[in-house]
Amino acid sequence: MSLLHQDAPEETDDAARGEAFTKGSSHVVWASLAAAIIVTISIAAFVMAGEKPPAATGEIVRVWAHPMHVETSGLDANGAPMPKQSFDQVLVFLQVRLHNQSKSPLFLHQVVTNATMGEGIRSSYAASAADFDRTFVVYPGLTIGHGKALPIEATLDPGQTMEGEIVSSFKMSKQEWEARKGLSFTFAFRYQPNLVLESKAAVTEQ
Secondary structure: OOHHHHHHHHHHHHHHHHHHHHHHHHHHHHHHHHHHHHHHHHHHHHHHHHOOOOOEEEEEEEEEEEEEEEEOOOEOOOOOEOOOOEEEEEEEEEEEEEEEOOOOOEEEEEEEEEEEEOOEEEEEEOOOHHHHHHHHHHOOOOOOOOOOEOOOOEEEOOOOEEEEEEEEEEOOOHHHHHOOOEEEEEEEEOOOOOEEEEOOOOOEEO
8 A cells, every 4th residue: 555545544634634624613612602691691680679769759740930130239248338240140040859769768968959051050059947047038039939948958757758858059141051961959968969950841941
């Protein structure tokens, strides 16, 4: 038998072994993909199972806006003369309903009104309950109903719903206010994520 005839079986065996190796590699790849998919699904299921509903929920009942032109009296707190100042201002009133759906008390400590303008977001802290009431004394011409103020430093017990009003102030003209692109309110609770409520209804101007 010639050497040529002896080499032929060896080449056939190498080809067979190469084909078997390729098939084996294919099985390994598919097994790895299947394992990766199973792990991904398991992680997603774990994350979804671990997610909890937000501790606080809220509902915007009504929003009012009161554009106005302000001019100072020319007197300081002691009655001494000082230069007069004038500027445009928009008072934003919100009636909101907050609910604690968790099993622990919630501690509200800050409320912010956010107006989305062309250049970005302008934010204004809500006045305290005392300053909310004082607003109606300083501006007696307000036609907005004087409702119950929402305490900024409030505690909501588990299952409790609290409703009240806040006021924020923006130094801008009526034209700037009407050109806004959005309006939202941020309620900050201690030890909990912020609750952000978007105002989608029309804002009443008074």
